[in-house]
Amino acid sequence: QTTKPKKHVAVLSNPGMGHIIPLFELAKRLVVFNHDIHVSFLVINTDEDNSAARDQYLFSTALPPSLDVVNIPPVKVSDVVRDDMLILTRICVIVEESLKSLKLVLIELGKPEALVIDLFCTGAFEICSELSIPVYSFSTPSTAFLTFSLYFPTLDREVEGEFIDLPEPISIPGCSPVRPDDLLDQVRDRKNEQYKWFFLHMSRLPLAAGILVNTWEDFEPVPLKAIREHSFFLQLPTPPVYPVGPLIKQDEPLSSSDEECLTWLDNQPADSVLFIALGSGGTLTTEQLLEMAWGLEMSKQKFIWVLRKPDDADASSTFFNVGSDVNDPNSYLPEGFLEKTRGVGLVVKSWATQVAILRHQSTGGFLSHCGWNSTMESITHGVPIIAWPLYAEQKMNAAILTEEIMVAMKPVKGPGETVVKREEISRVVRLLMESEEGEIIRSRVKKLRDSARIAVDNGGSSYNSLSCLVEKWKNESSKP
Ligand code: UDP
Numbered sequence: 001q002t003t004k005p006k007k008h009v010a011v012l013s014n015p016g017m018g019h020i021i022p023l024f025e026l027a028k029r030l031v032v033f034n035h036d037i038h039v040s041f042l043v044i045n046t047d048e049d050n051s052a053a054r055d056q057y058l059f060s061t062a063l064p065p066s067l068d069v070v071n072i073p074p075v076k077v078s079d080v081v082r083d084d085m086l087i088l089t090r091i092c093v094i095v096e097e098s099l100k101s102l103k104l105v106l107i108e109l110g111k112p113e114a115l116v117i118d119l120f121c122t123g124a125f126e127i128c129s130e131l132s133i134p135v136y137s138f139s140t141p142s143t144a145f146l147t148f149s150l151y152f153p154t155l156d157r158e159v160e161g162e163f164i165d166l167p168e169p170i171s172i173p174g175c176s177p178v179r180p181d182d183l184l185d186q187v188r189d190r191k192n193e194q195y196k197w198f199f200l201h202m203s204r205l206p207l208a209a210g211i212l213v214n215t216w217e218d219f220e221p222v223p224l225k226a227i228r229e230h231s232f233f234l235q236l237p238t239p240p241v242y243p244v245g246p247l248i249k250q251d252e253p254l255s256s257s258d259e260e261c262l263t264w265l266d267n268q269p270a271d272s273v274l275f276i277a278l279g280s281g282g283t284l285t286t287e288q289l290l291e292m293a294w295g296l297e298m299s300k301q302k303f304i305w306v307l308r309k310p311d312d313a314d315a316s317s318t319f320f321n322v323g324s325d326v327n328d329p330n331s332y333l334p335e336g337f338l339e340k341t342r343g344v345g346l347v348v349k350s351w352a353t354q355v356a357i358l359r360h361q362s363t364g365g366f367l368s369h370c371g372w373n374s375t376m377e378s379i380t381h382g383v384p385i386i387a388w389p390l391y392a393e394q395k396m397n398a399a400i401l402t403e404e405i406m407v408a409m410k411p412v413k414g415p416g417e418t419v420v421k422r423e424e425i426s427r428v429v430r431l432l433m434e435s436e437e438g439e440i441i442r443s444r445v446k447k448l449r450d451s452a453r454i455a456v457d458n459g460g461s462s463y464n465s466l467s468c469l470v471e472k473w474k475n476e477s478s479k480p
Contacts, residue, residue: 010070010106011027011042012117013043013121017051018280025247026116031066033467035066038068039067039068049074052324052351072105080097086185087281087391089194092120099123111133112133119138119201134209136209136469139214141214142372142396142397143220143243147223149205150238162189162190174229185391214247216245218455224241243465246380252356254353261352265357265362272302272433274301274303276303279369282315282371282391283310283315288419289332289333293333294422306354310332327349358377364433365433369389369391370397370401379449383445384432384438386411411424
């Protein structure tokens, strides 16, 4: 008796850690979820890769059977990247160069039955159409961001001048309007190259056979309904959406500083510790870091702070060297801070195993830049948020979390101030950690945690959505 060959699906991420993580978790979930599926996870490499956190995550744990990590031939960064390129442009030119090898890679892999791509890898559509491989997009940010992106080509056509100068919030069919102040960085300057890249990739979204989203039905019902009910494009129908989340990092190897954090957390009361981390790339300015330090000290709350060297020019300065930045907190923390907070707070250099900390019962708050993975991880572990958006679409996420889903509080800058002052930081930290208002938010997040678990469990909405997709892949074959 011959066994049926497994269906082969390839998954392709852009090089950003916040994209690799949910796509890799999707790859893992697929092979565990259905034993008839084999996944090749394609990794875009460069000759300048220097990310300890990425290598640790992708290459140092045992993979489930039927999942292979496949390196695409590396891109020579100096061939395509210029120093003045902003983050999305850098990502897009590296991806574009890397995709020159994609056709051969897919042929060598024996032509997978489907390819799942990141939002910024849409160059794969043309290559895969030559190979008759259906391509699915995976939107790693929120569904609210996805609706904005789907509608973006229309906005581009209709809006005159800069979006950020609009006097009113921007209307998206069936969704909450977006305040110009909360717009993502990529659309704030129409003359910048990253605007053109964003436009290009978003206008290709209707070419996808389907769009997977890292969310679940009960968490973002309004934008999901909007995508299903409204036609966002003039000539092309919106592809079907598959909410398959929350897909979050599972167990990871712990470093010695992680072990130290977890042991320290073991000795703290439940929900008493604030965790502070700003994603893979986030950094504060020198002045803001100073205010943050003294604000935390003033709040008298327990904390674990993932610290990076401040950067006055770029709020995403560790994006391309995640977990490998040169970092000596003694050289930039204010004098006396470590002594004054000894026993009350822990500082961790560069990178911590965030999910393990959020999962710990002593963690009761998360000061986060509101990247979508961090948001999913916080909610899945029932931890309320202090929103500290920095770049990309994080301001949009912060607005949703504070005003719509109401699981976050947001400190504000005083009039004319360039940083959030220590008094305000201390006020919001105490409000979240010790007030009745904080307790209300905490119990709201805990309800959402339960709803997230139900969604991904056997028979839940995200589980069913993924099953539906897998069945589709099993029933359709690209091979002649
Ligand atoms: N992360 C981590 N340790 C850190 C900082 C970040 O494990 O010290 C992980 C975090 O758990 C999340 C990802 O990095 O999975 C960051 O993704 P997110 O979408 O939140 O933000 P981005 O890095 O894309 O800005």
